Amino acid sequence: MIYPWQQSQWQQIQSGFQQQRLAHGLLFHGSAGLGKNDFAHQLAALVLCQSPTTSHHACGQCASCKLLAAGTHPDFIKLAPEESGKAIKVDDVRDLSASMALTAQFSGYKVAIIEQAQQLNINAANSLLKTLEEPADKSLLILVTAQPHKLPITIRSRCQQIAFQTPPESQAIDWLQQQGLENASLLLRLAHGAPLLAMDMNGDALLEQRQQLMQALLAIAGQKPVLDFAASLAKLPGDRLLGWLYDWLADLLKLHQCGEQVTLVNQDQAQSLAKLVKLSSLQGLYAMLDQVNQCIQLKSIPLNSQMLWEDLLLSWQRQIKRV
Ligand SMILES: [Zn+2]
Numbered sequence: 001m002i003y004p005w006q007q008s009q010w011q012q013i014q015s016g017f018q019q020q021r022l023a024h025g026l027l028f029h030g031s032a033g034l035g036k037n038d039f040a041h042q043l044a045a046l047v048l049c050q051s052p053t054t055s056h057h058a059c060g061q062c063a064s065c066k067l068l069a070a071g072t073h074p075d076f077i078k079l080a081p082e083e084s085g086k087a088i089k090v091d092d093v094r095d096l097s098a099s100m101a102l103t104a105q106f107s108g109y110k111v112a113i114i115e116q117a118q119q120l121n122i123n124a125a126n127s128l129l130k131t132l133e134e135p136a137d138k139s140l141l142i143l144v145t146a147q148p149h150k151l152p153i154t155i156r157s158r159c160q161q162i163a164f165q166t167p168p169e170s171q172a173i174d175w176l177q178q179q180g181l182e183n184a185s186l187l188l189r190l191a192h193g194a195p196l197l198a199m200d201m202n203g204d205a206l207l208e209q210r211q212q213l214m215q216a217l218l219a220i221a222g223q224k225p226v227l228d229f230a231a232s233l234a235k236l237p238g239d240r241l242l243g244w245l246y247d248w249l250a251d252l253l254k255l256h257q258c259g260e261q262v263t264l265v266n267q268d269q270a271q272s273l274a275k276l277v278k279l280s281s282l283q284g285l286y287a288m289l290d291q292v293n294q295c296i297q298l299k300s301i302p303l304n305s306q307m308l309w310e311d312l313l314l315s316w317q318r319q320i321k322r323v
Pocket of ligand 1: 048049050051052059060061062064065
């Protein structure tokens with residue numbers, strides 16, 4: 001699917017393809033939740049399709065389109081980490097490079113997509129470099145990442161880079177509402193403007209969990225004991241909770257420094273935030289933000305989540321003044 005906020009990128013890429021001036025290596029970058037992988041798959045489908053439509057999209061009907069949809073197209077490869085945050089291995093990249101050098105069986109093109117390309121380990125990146133430096137004729141390699149700075153410069157410099165931005169708020173909200181999303185405006189804010197992340201957050205359970213975290217912070221600020229809250233928070237999805245805690249702290253810092261006129265991510269929780277900002281110190285909030293940030297950076301390492309939440313909540317209690 002080409003989303004409404006990707007039209008200019010699509011125009012640029014598909015006309016490049018028509019005029020045969022598309023680079024062999026493309027790098028799609030931009031925040032998570034903007035649909036970059038979907039875009040890459042649409043492009044792969046167009047390049048491989050045997051009879052594209054007059055509006056330059058894959059037809060969805062030809063043998064090539066059907067094989068691609070079934071996940072068995074011989075001229076298409078997709079690589080991604082086995083689990084989010086894990087490395088992409090050198091052996092997989094070698095297989096990809098070997099396959100890209102073979103003659104195509106359908107339209108003449110070979111296409112590979114590497115999702116979460118920042119997870120290429122150093123050997124894997126070096127191995128990929130050869131494929132980028134000496135690309136086979138009619139081959140297209142698409143790297144997709146939300147963290148392009150983590151890719152070696154040697155890789156980045158050999159790719160045509162296409163940037164994806166968060167859409168204007170009104171466009172994103174229109175689209176989310178068309179998908180039947182309630183709370184579109186709140187969820188889009190919590191997703192920092194990324195519509196597909198907002199879609200992922202849809203569902204009562206997540207908003208309830210967010211509420212649970214906020215209640216815990218308020219109760220602990222009132223000097224309630226930490227342990228029970230840590231036990232219940234440890235059972236919830238850690239990545240999401242840490243992200244919310246980060247935003248909550250960032251909002252408190254904004255309130256501290258700029259007063260109540262500021263636009264908050266957690267606008268719906270403005271009253272609780274106003275209460276907490278009076279209890280917290282600037283220095284304590286910065287220390288807490290650092291600690292949460294470190295936990296987010298460590299997310300690929302399996303941590304004991306009960307201990308993690310005990311630590312975080314104790315820090316929170318320490319930095320909050322007694323009421
Ligand atoms: Zn087709």
